[in-house]
Amino acid sequence: MGGGLSSALNAAKTSLEVNQKSIEIVGNNISNVNTEGYSRQSAELSTYPAVNFGDFFIGQGVKVANVKRDHDVFVTNQLRDKVVEYGLFDGQTRSLSELERVFNITEENIATDVDRFFDSWQELSASPSDLVLRDIVIQRGELLSTNFNNTANDLLTVQENINDSIVSKLEEVNSQIEEIASLNQSIFNIEIRGQMANSARDKRDMLANDLASSLGAESYENLDGMLSVNLPGGLPLVQGIQPMSIEANTSGASLNLELHAGSVVRPLNENLLGGEFAGLIDMRDNFIPALQEDLDRLAYEISSQVNFHHASGYGLDGSTGLSFFSGPTAVSTTPPAPVPADYANAARSMSVVLADSNQVAAATATPVAPGDNRNALTISNIGETYLVDGIDDFNSYYGKMTSRVGIRANQNQLNLEGSQDAVNQLENLRDGLTGVSLEEEMIDLIVYQRGFESSAKFLSTVDEMMQTLLTVKR
Amino acid sequence: MKVTENTTYRMLQTNLDRITNRLEDLRIQGSTGIKLNNPSDDPASIRPVLTTRTQLRTTERYLETMGVSLDKMQATDGHLEHVENILQRAKEIGINAINEANNVQDLGVLADEVSFLKEELLDSANGMVDGKFIFAGYQENTVPFVENTAYSDAAYDPADSTTWPIFYQGDGHPTQLEITPGEYMEVNLTGNELFMGINNTAVQAGGPTDVTAYSSDPGGTDVFSALQRLEDAIRSGNVNDPALAGGGIEQGLDNIDIAADQNRRLRSQLGNRARRVESAMTNQENVSNDLEQILSRYQDADAIETFNEIIKQETAFQAALNITAKVSDISILNYL
Numbered sequence: 001m002g003g004g005l006s007s008a009l010n011a012a013k014t015s016l017e018v019n020q021k022s023i024e025i026v027g028n029n030i031s032n033v034n035t036e037g038y039s040r041q042s043a044e045l046s047t048y049p050a051v052n053f054g055d056f057f058i059g060q061g062v063k064v065a066n067v068k069r070d071h072d073v074f075v076t077n078q079l080r081d082k083v084v085e086y087g088l089f090d091g092q093t094r095s096l097s098e099l100e101r102v103f104n105i106t107e108e109n110i111a112t113d114v115d116r117f118f119d120s121w122q123e124l125s126a127s128p129s130d131l132v133l134r135d136i137v138i139q140r141g142e143l144l145s146t147n148f149n150n151t152a153n154d155l156l157t158v159q160e161n162i163n164d165s166i167v168s169k170l171e172e173v174n175s176q177i178e179e180i181a182s183l184n185q186s187i188f189n190i191e192i193r194g195q196m197a198n199s200a201r202d203k204r205d206m207l208a209n210d211l212a213s214s215l216g217a218e219s220y221e222n223l224d225g226m227l228s229v230n231l232p233g234g235l236p237l238v239q240g241i242q243p244m245s246i247e248a249n250t251s252g253a254s255l256n257l258e259l260h261a262g263s264v265v266r267p268l269n270e271n272l273l274g275g276e277f278a279g280l281i282d283m284r285d286n287f288i289p290a291l292q293e294d295l296d297r298l299a300y301e302i303s304s305q306v307n308f309h310h311a312s313g314y315g316l317d318g319s320t321g322l323s324f325f326s327g328p329t330a331v332s333t334t335p336p337a338p339v340p341a342d343y344a345n346a347a348r349s350m351s352v353v354l355a356d357s358n359q360v361a362a363a364t365a366t367p368v369a370p371g372d373n374r375n376a377l378t379i380s381n382i383g384e385t386y387l388v389d390g391i392d393d394f395n396s397y398y399g400k401m402t403s404r405v406g407i408r409a410n411q412n413q414l415n416l417e418g419s420q421d422a423v424n425q426l427e428n429l430r431d432g433l434t435g436v437s438l439e440e441e442m443i444d445l446i447v448y449q450r451g452f453e454s455s456a457k458f459l460s461t462v463d464e465m466m467q468t469l470l471t472v473k474r
Numbered sequence: 475m476k477v478t479e480n481t482t483y484r485m486l487q488t489n490l491d492r493i494t495n496r497l498e499d500l501r502i503q504g505s506t507g508i509k510l511n512n513p514s515d516d517p518a519s520i521r522p523v524l525t526t527r528t529q530l531r532t533t534e535r536y537l538e539t540m541g542v543s544l545d546k547m548q549a550t551d552g553h554l555e556h557v558e559n560i561l562q563r564a565k566e567i568g569i570n571a572i573n574e575a576n577n578v579q580d581l582g583v584l585a586d587e588v589s590f591l592k593e594e595l596l597d598s599a600n601g602m603v604d605g606k607f608i609f610a611g612y613q614e615n616t617v618p619f620v621e622n623t624a625y626s627d628a629a630y631d632p633a634d635s636t637t638w639p640i641f642y643q644g645d646g647h648p649t650q651l652e653i654t655p656g657e658y659m660e661v662n663l664t665g666n667e668l669f670m671g672i673n674n675t676a677v678q679a680g681g682p683t684d685v686t687a688y689s690s691d692p693g694g695t696d697v698f699s700a701l702q703r704l705e706d707a708i709r710s711g712n713v714n715d716p717a718l719a720g721g722g723i724e725q726g727l728d729n730i731d732i733a734a735d736q737n738r739r740l741r742s743q744l745g746n747r748a749r750r751v752e753s754a755m756t757n758q759e760n761v762s763n764d765l766e767q768i769l770s771r772y773q774d775a776d777a778i779e780t781f782n783e784i785i786k787q788e789t790a791f792q793a794a795l796n797i798t799a800k801v802s803d804i805s806i807l808n809y810l
Binding site: 033034096100103104105107111112115116119122123125126127129363369370371372373374377380381383384395396398399400402403404405406407408409410413420421424427428431432433435436437438439440442443446 | 475476477478479480481484485488510511512513514515516517518520521523524525527528531532535538539542604606610611612613614615645647649650651652655658805806807810
């Protein structure tokens with residue numbers, strides 16, 4: 001039985017080692033309780049192969065077969081899907097709040113200036129030869145133009161800010177893509193030897209989540225343990241250990257994204273992207289240009305209507321046929337509905353061209369009588385009587401644009417909250433399945449401590465037995 | 475499935491964030507008194523708010539315009555009253571000249587007085603408000619009535635204004651102002667209508683008035699001619715011979731009556747318009763109040779509701795904070 005005792009010593013040794021190892025793992029779990037993306041690890045225990053002893057199989061102790069991490073593919077994938085949505089809405093949030101500031105609804109906005117401009121004509125009608133009132137008409141026109149100029153510039157600034165944030169995020173995105181590729185390599189190297197690359201996998205999962213949020217990237221694991229990452233349009237970001245890169249191509253003021261895959265360059269539009277980038281590019285390329293077009297249209301319509309009526313009237317000095325605003329030249333017949341080419345950039349270039357207050361055409365007839373206020377009355381009524389597309393007067397047209405911003409911002413806010421809830425719930429679910437719970441770790445700690453204590457007790461018992469044996473013969 | 479510390483704290487954090495955001499919104503509403511601070515707060519009310527603001531501003535403008543109109547009308551009415559008095563006095567003098575046994579000197583004195591009345595009338599007719607002639611139509615910088623230096627009693631022809639003692643240099647355009655949406659109101663009277671009995675349409679159609687021959691409308695008369703002719707008749711003692719100087723005092727008196735009627739008729743017209751302006755002002759003030767109410771309904775926060783909501787959210791916030799603090803109290807570590 002002597003061999004029996006020493007093999008018992010051996011079994012006790014393995015048990016001591018395994019419990020100690022397990023406590024180390026518990027300790028590591030506790031250390032990483034606040035580490036983002038960390039999955040709880042645990043020791044997978046298995047017995048040493050039993051030895052055939054006469055008629056018996058006797059166990060030879062325990063060993064740590066593997067250190068595995070808790071992982072749930074289903075929740076991980078669901079989370080990755082939801083994160084794409086969250087990124088999309090999150091990407092639009094900042095531009096939308098900037099747009100809400102540009103199209104504000106306080107007392108000072110374009111609608112107010114439109115009102116004030118036409119109001120100054122109404123005021124002039126009560127005293128048409130008053131040079132001060134005539135100056136005020138010109139000044140109000142200038143303020144209105146300036147407000148249009150500023151709003152058009154603000155829209156450009158919002159677009160530029162979007163470009164800036166795209167460029168600043170590109171570097172991070174590219175380094176994440178490279179990191180996934182190199183993690184693929186190291187995971188492959190580790191796992192080919194039969195071990196689990198737990199922390200590398202945690203890290204890779206987190207990077208894939210980040211890419212899902214920023215680019216809407218889809219990812220799936222290959223049989224060899226490598227993670228392939230694609231753009232939602234199917235273009236590859238990581239293939240095996242090969243990273244691609246996304247580059248910004250700036251030509252003039254416009255910024256286009258390109259995917260560099262080896263020597264192949266593919267242009268990226270918002271249909272090939274997802275997540276935050278898609279949100280940003282959708283705002284930049286679709287939503288804001290539509291607002292710009294409407295703003296230009298509004299500026300153009302105001303200018304052409306005022307110019308038309310202004311040109312048909314007479315100034316104090318007998319001048320006639322003069323434009324009030326820059327842009328559309330005064331025509332002698334009712335201006336036709338403009339086509340987009342007519343009003344391109346109208347808001348940004350709007351200005352008052354009439355310089356001399358004597359030329360403000362308040363009169364309808366020549367020779368000009370100083371008290372003739374008929375044209376001033378006509379112009380003052382354009383704001384109420386003229387309808388853009390036969391539907392909206394100037395202010396409701398502006399109101400429509402502002403509501404559009406409001407509706408989009410409002411929806412985005414709701415969507416963002418909704419997807420944030422979903423992401424939170426899924427993160428909680430993931431934590432519930434794979435996260436570190438201190439209670440659990442504490443209990444494990446007790447379990448392994450007791451295991452260690454029992455093994456030690458066992459060891460000392462075997463030792464005593466050996467002592468007893470040794471004292472048999474003196 | 476287990477509950478981890480991270481889950482708990484994430485949940486608490488999300489809720490605290492949400493409550494503080496809501497509190498922030500409510501506090502903005504409470505401190506500004508406005509619930510519509512951003513387009514996204516209520517996109518549906520943006521258009522009504524902008525339209526209502528526009529209407530409010532135009533209403534204010536209409537009220538101001540009507541104020542200006544009333545001023546002009548009052549000034550005009552003051553002149554019209556003066557004209558009334560002048561004509562009254564002229565009639566008294568005319569009657570005096572017929573009834574009393576006057577000698578040539580007496581008649582001369584009476585005629586001089588009529589002549590002074592004519593001057594006075596001319597002053598009124600050239601009256602100004604704000605440095606502008608009020609009876610000159612659109613020609614507000616031109617003296618509307620000037621003397622015809624070539625006037626002679628013999629050449630006088632009631633059907634030809636170029637033979638009348640006073641020429642009119644204004645035009646036939648009364649000033650129109652917009653007092654309510656789409657309603658234009660004539661806020662003054664033109665000199666041709668008031669003092670010469672020539673309607674505006676005729677004057678607008680014709681050229682410069684001192685060279686074009688006009689005649690007064692039926693039932694109207696040239697007030698200056700009436701006074702001039704009366705003066706001439708009195709001076710020559712012609713009581714009722716139409717062929718002699720001034721056409722006779724009696725006819726002159728008839729003419730003065732016609733002139734006074736013309737003045738009264740236009741004065742009452744102006745009075746009616748002033749009353750219309752006054753009622754329109756009251757109306758627009760009501761409209762303005764209504765619009766303020768509409769605007770307020772769309773954009774103003776209900777103070778009581780807001781403060782109630784703030785208290786509600788603050789309570790929720792406190793509860794959430796309490797729970798957050800309690801979470802760390804309970805731990806397995808206390809029992810090991």
